[in-house]
Amino acid sequence: MSRIFSGVQPTGDLHLGNYLGAIRNFVGLQADFECIYCVVDMHAITVWQDPKQLAPHTREVAAAFIASGIDPENSIIFNQSQVTAHAELAWVFNCVARMGWLNRMTQFKEKAGKQRENASVGLYVYPNLMAADILAYKATHVPVGEDQKQHLELTRDIAIKFNNDFETDCFPVVEPLIFGEATRVMSLRDGTKKMSKSDPSEYSRINLTDGADDIASKIRKAKTDPGELPGPEALAADGLHVEGEAEKARPEAFNLLSIYAALSGQSMAVTLEQFAGAQFSAFKGELADLSVAKLGPIGEEMQRLMASPDHVDAVLRDGAERAAVIAAPVIKEVHEIVGFLGS
Ligand code: AQP
DSSP states (O other): EEEEEEEOSSSOOOOOHHHHIHHHHHHHTTTTTTTEEOOOHHHHHTOOOOOOHHHHHHHHHHHHHHTOOTTTSEEEEEEEEGOOOHHHHHHHTTTSSHHHHHHHOOHHHHHHHGGGGOOOHHHHHHHHHHHHHHHHTTTOOOOGGGGGGGHHHHHHHHHHHHHHHOOOOSOOEEEEEOSSSSSOOBSSSOOTTTTTTTOGGGGGOOOOTOOHHHHHHHTSSSOOOOSOOOOOGGGGGGGSSSSHHHHSSHHHHHHHHHHHHHHTOOOOOHHHHHHHTHHHHHHHHHHHHHHHHHHHHHHHHHHHHTTOHHHHHHHHHHHHHHHHHHHHHHHHHHOOOOOOOOO
């Protein structure tokens, strides 16, 4: 059976982008794959995290996984720092990956920004740890949002170089799984920036734990433009996606429409047909109702789970034990291949 690995960082309030770009897709994969879903707390500390908040944030991601429909009996849910294989393999990959490869990573450039000299070394080698997360389990498929595609390509490069350098077929070449509508959800305040946990504006994102009033008010205040809603004429020749120039001209409008399409489960073409020529005020009302209907039950279940931290911690402990059993022979194999004495 093919194996899935994916992770979410416990860096703050989980939002609609994390849900539509990642967590929602994790749920459906359980029927066809052996799934390992990780709360990547070691990735989180590549930028400063308040130690008092890291554990509650870790539980929040685990709660979001379970509340969204990931079954901890079948799938493995755990936090990364409980399984030492991630750090061990990441060191080996630090010695396989090339500086030139990491220098090309756009996420580092975006996150480090003008503070490059002051960024942590961990942030720079973040993609090597991500490769270790995936390959410690020899996962074959990785569901990610569009924004993580470049890191996944680096994982493939590391696997290929490791196999070539050591003349082995130890690691599989992983495939990204990128899903349908709204794989990149943008900020509600600026349609050119991705919706993100670390955006200082609460109004830039819909949190999974937001109540109905907050969801409605954030959508009501979402940035739009003075026009009416576009129709199917905005579609590209493939009839499926929005044409690039049209999207660039009205990023906020298309972001809200693609959120509607993703939450309703209908295509962008049908959504454009439905709202062609409508006023934003009417559309926003429908989007708010749909968002509350889809996210409300998940948020309530998350709150219920987070009120029982012992239960969530037990799920994470059990998952870590099961994950460690899968990773142990892979680490042993890597030690032997590299030539470490005492393997
Ligand atoms: N805006 C987004 N649209 C679609 N998918 C998204 N993801 C994140 N933001 C969006 C997907 O969520 C998964 C988990 O992301 P992460 O928490 O590991 O890291 P991130 O991509 O850095 O997420 P954030 O929210 O932007 O966090 P911060 O602010 O801490 O950096 C990934 O699969 C990602 O693609």
